[in-house]
Amino acid sequence: MRTARVGDAPALLVAGTTSDAGKSVVATGLCRWLARQGVKVAPFKAQNMSLNSVVAPDGAEIGRAQATQAAACGIEPTAAMNPVLLKPGGDRRSQVVVRGRPVGEADAVTYRDFKDRLREVAVESLAELRADYDVVICEGAGSPAEINLRAGDIANMGLARAADLPVLVVGDIDRGGVFAALHGTLALLEPADQALIAGFVINKFRGAPELLEPGLDMLRRLTGRPVHGVLPWLDGLWLDVEDSLALSVDRGPMRAPLGAQTLRVAVVRVPRISNFTDIDALTVEPGVDVRFVTAPHELADADLVILPGSRATVADLAWMRERGLADAVAARAARGLPVLGICGGYQMLAGRIRDDVESGAGEVDGLGLLPARVVFAPGKTLGRPRGTAYGQEVRAYEIHHGAIEVDFARPGTEPFLDGCRSGAVWGTTWHGALENDAFRRAFLADVAAHAGRDFACAPGTDFAAERTARLDALGDLVEANTDTGALWRLLESGAPRGLPVVPPAPVF
Template sequence: MAGTTSDAGKSVLVTGICRWLARQGFKVAPFKAQNMSLNSVVTADGAEIGRAQAAQAAAAGVEPTAAMNPVLLKPGSDRRSQVVVRGRPVGEADALGYRDFKDRLRTVAAESLAELRAEYDAVICEGAGSPAEINLRPGDIANMGLARAADLPVLVVGDIDRGGVFAAMHGTLALLEPADQALIAGFVVNKFRGAPELLEPGLDMLRRVTGRPVHGVLPWLEGRAIDVEDSLALTAERTPARAPVQGRTLRVAVVHTPRISNFTDIDALAVEPGVDLRFVSSPQEMGDADLVVLPGTRATVADLAWMRERGLDTAVAERAEQGRPVLGICGGYQMLARRIHDEVESRAGAVPGLGLLPTAVAFAAEKTLGRPVGSAYGHPVEGYEIHHGHSVLDDGAAGDAEPFLDGWRRGAVWGTTWHGALENDAFRRAFLADAARWAGRDFAPAPDTDFAAERKARMDALGDLVERHMDTGALLRLLEEGPPGGMPVIPPAGVPDV
């Protein structure tokens, strides 16, 4: 599944196809050879992979593994990324240095795909960005490079809501070299709003000028987002408005730092009736929020500096001094410390934290990956950890602080290293009730909100979308027979064969 652009709907469509195939009785797995994302998760065997692939595996009803996302790039700045191979970090690289990894990574991707194909009835592969990024084609391992190496049929999905979808689809095909074009089996139009008959003339022309079928027109579906890859997708679509509980509302502000990571932690808050959730990047936007969340980040020190430039540090500190709730998760928890020493991510050395918890943070070269279990507010809690920073009590004294999910709490300030904790329903309700009490809000969480059921319903909705609006017979033929032969070639605009 390739896309005309990033965020065209590749991840969502792969999730839907996995769900549909699993419901037909197939054993199916997702695969993304190379993923650039700050939204990751830890598998049962301790490997770090993109959270989108974990969600796709859940849609398929299988346990996620490192083979489903063998290469994960985690940007730490505009120029450098941590390279994670088969779930373990192997180093840092900029765009030029990354070329030195390519031969090894190509082999790792091919071996991982072969592993999945040997175990599963079907493997649905997701591309990265667009296959028409022709400047990257010689070293490509995730788009047409993968498709050609493994002889995979390719569908191209385009987001019609952005406009220009027909030009994007035709242009994507035309920019590919002939051997790559031969693998393009058809198109899928995504996020269509309106009367289907108005679209038909455009579809007819697309079929004529490309010689390829359109395998589906997917209508706009509210609330379809599931564990997306990057913060470009942090829109109102992720946080649909929920009816308040008897007129009571809890206002939650999530600080949207430049390197925000694992922002899916707040999805469980968004499903709560009465929770008004928004992302903020200034004290003015934070405004009258009852609860402020400092989420995870791939660059704790740099994002803390960004907060200071905007006065967000002062705004958060003033809230805490007033006894108004603040929750820090992973990197956000590290920011709450008195001091931070980082010679790993930022290499900035000693940096003062926000000083809202009696802790000190030191960054270690070895990354901590785990799936801890524990309890809080008398309820069992499961989560996952992904961090280099380690927090300890500063000067060894807790004072008036108390332990909280491998972190600390002092008054209305909570900090934890655990991602995913808010997905535990009973714990989430107890935490929100406590936060509301500190904020002086007349709010009580609904007693029956089930986050796992909400995610399952979204996956089922995507499976329904595929079943109702795609040519599923054509999908099965592509899975059984591979790329269709005899596809016409559009003369590329002077693009040489690689």
């Protein structure tokens, strides 16, 4: 086992040329690789903008990606691992969550008022982790070359400068133009920021390595920085993605069904979809075909329609009505075809919704498919509940402002987890319920019976084992395709010194 230096533990920042370039993949792979070396390692993301979040054991709401990275490290997630979480509620405003608790709403302009305090929180949180762990792997946000935002940056070069971190920049070659993106990212940084860029990693490469080598050599000569790794394209590696950019990415082939038929699941991709990672467990189930849909005709052949979480329930419900999706879902329910609502999706299924918090719309009609009424409260409910359904234990987590009252006196209405069920319509605020294997199989069997499908659940599907296998695959990816010796030296020696400045470097 290699040991980190004593005291202020080494840390490394993984930045990217763009969103979805592969920062999370590389950071998670590094975490897994180090943990398998016996290193006590922790993840960190100073500021995360994502609608996929989770409740940590300490009760804090943090980005789902950081919880997965903590799993890669073999540790439980904490508030310090993602001290600032922004949850967009529209094109201009986001809820600001600090150390796991919401502190207010802000737009791009008013958010500047938060920045000084948030920078302190980020630096303090990183220092906390560096005091408790041997190594901290930090993940940036967006691109470090967003020069219009550099003055208030707390997640990329602002953090690297404050904590004197060496920085790896990841570029996605599958998008095209990766050499220009890597060189341009470096060139747009001011000299003091450039000094911390230690090297590059190229992600999603497919093809003959010898064809890439001349470009790597030229990039080294132009920038004075090494390429520390070229990661090959691999399908279906990543669960728990941060944002809806990744919904179009192939997350692995559907596994062949055990029965005669597949089970077709249509997930309505509302504009402000949140916690769509709830669907991940279905994608690893043999014979379950999961699609994200935005039009009524895409529901026609679905055996199960899922209304997922939403950061803006009332606005997304209005969007569904405008597109005819609300009528299509109601028509399905009238025919006894299965519909599942999770959190915001469950709220949409209610008869009435009172929202003076998220949208300020007041009282509006829900879809009326469940005998329930929703009232949004200023305080957010955060928890890690347990319960039973179909005779199976269920562990989950909940994150919501809406409180739901169910009229169980309505004929045909019965409890379902924390929510209710009426015929073939189910609703719950619990996220992560489908990750419970026995419950998921029982639920899918019930769905198949209602849909009239000859579908058999696989008795041995283990979602936790699937996630572990993918984390190991990410660790293997980093170990086999990066210069791990050079990465060790970066961790042991810290930020590089004396690297050349690449023109044209702006002066801020």
